[in-house]
Amino acid sequence: MPEDFDFDTEGRGGTDWERFRRGLNKFGDKTGWIIIALIIVIYLLQGIYQVGPAEVGLVKRFGKHVNTVNSGLNYHLPPPIESVQKVDIRSVRKVEIGYETISPPPNPRYRIDREEALMLTGDDNIVHMELAIQFTVRDAEQLAFNIIDPHELVKEAGEAVIRQEIVKHTVEEALTTQRAEIAANAHDDLQTLLTSYESGIQIEAIKTQDAKPPEPVIPAFDDVTSAKEDKNTKINQAEAYRNDIIPQARGQAAEITNQAEATKAERINEAEGGVSKFLQVLEEYNKGSQEVTRRRLYMETMEEILPEMNKILLTQKTDGSAVLKLLNLSDLGGESK
Numbered sequence: 129m130p131e132d133f134d135f136d137t138e139g140r141g142g143t144d145w146e147r148f149r150r151g152l153n154k155f156g157d158k159t160g161w162i163i164i165a166l167i168i169v170i171y172l173l174q175g176i177y178q179v180g181p182a183e184v185g186l187v188k189r190f191g192k193h194v195n196t197v198n199s200g201l202n203y204h205l206p207p208p209i210e211s212v213q214k215v216d217i218r219s220v221r222k223v224e225i226g227y228e229t230i231s232p233p234p235n236p237r238y239r240i241d242r243e244e245a246l247m248l249t250g251d252d253n254i255v256h257m258e259l260a261i262q263f264t265v266r267d268a269e270q271l272a273f274n275i276i277d278p279h280e281l282v283k284e285a286g287e288a289v290i291r292q293e294i295v296k297h298t299v300e301e302a303l304t305t306q307r308a309e310i311a312a313n314a315h316d317d318l319q320t321l322l323t324s325y326e327s328g329i330q331i332e333a334i335k336t337q338d339a340k341p342p343e344p345v346i347p348a349f350d351d352v353t354s355a356k357e358d359k360n361t362k363i364n365q366a367e368a369y370r371n372d373i374i375p376q377a378r379g380q381a382a383e384i385t386n387q388a389e390a391t392k393a394e395r396i397n398e399a400e401g402g403v404s405k406f407l408q409v410l411e412e413y414n415k416g417s418q419e420v421t422r423r424r425l426y427m428e429t430m431e432e433i434l435p436e437m438n439k440i441l442l443t444q445k446t447d448g449s450a451v452l453k454l455l456n457l458s459d460l461g462g463e464s465k
Contacts, residue, residue: 145318179200183218186268240258260334262332265278274326286324
């Protein structure tokens with residue numbers, strides 16, 4: 129650079145701009161303007177930016193949000209006029225309560241935060257619970273301009289909501305039967321709370337990673353759990369026996385009922401047949417065949433009470449002869465008895 133190209137910062141030779149222009153003129157009129165044009169181009173190129181596939185870009189003009197752009201190559205006026213803030217809206221983020229992941233899979237390592245994991249139940253017991261809260265961004269503008277630290281907000285609000293939910297249940301419910309219900313209720317309450325903050329956060333899931341009693345009382349809880357398992361085993365065995373014996377008893381009862389109904393129908397039919405036969409005999413008797421009917425009934429009765437014996441009927445002499453009439457009932461029956 130020539131020695132006479134000097135930017136006088138102490139006011140010699142006029143204003144700074146005049147000194148700068150005079151310095152450029154020493155290189156020629158066109159060279160100075162080319163340098164200025166290059167400076168302007170470089171400045172304008174600073175407005176080119178790339179938005180990732182999972183992101184949106186929030187364009188701010190003098191700090192005020194004026195536009196939201198999707199993924200791809202975009203442009204905004206260079207700083208300090210406009211700037212862009214990128215927000216990941218698709219990735220699932222995770223907040224851990226009661227523990228911290230030191231190294232991820234395939235060789236994971238965790239650090240347990242015992243003070244954070246201990247929670248009070250409704251029956252004044254303490255449980256050790258480790259939970260993971262998964263969330264995504266529902267509204268990028270609210271997240272960027274209303275929230276300073278989304279991760280910390282979800283952690284603090286989630287811990288408060290979960291503690292409030294666990295205190296509604298007993299220690300047994302929190303450790304066993306109501307774990308899924310506690311997580312579901314905490315999910316709804318946390319989402320309602322974050323929505324009221326206009327955080328733009330969507331809670332995807334709250335998962336209970338571990339739930340157990342504090343270490344000093346684990347043996348006692350194991351004994352109680354074992355006893356309850358034995359109780360449930362006995363109950364299940366009794367239910368199985370009940371389910372087996374009751375159908376058998378019902379089947380036997382149905383069989384006895386059916387036999388009784390059959391016997392009842394048979395007896396009724398026999399009685400009705402006897403009545404019908406008696407009425408027929410009575411009808412013949414009333415027609416004037418009393419003697420014949422009596423003899424017939426007598427013979428039938430003898431057949432019934434003496435089935436294995438030879439029977440001969442002696443008739444009375446009505447014609448004055450000396451011949452005694454004999455009637456062999458066995459021969460009438462077609463066989464010798």
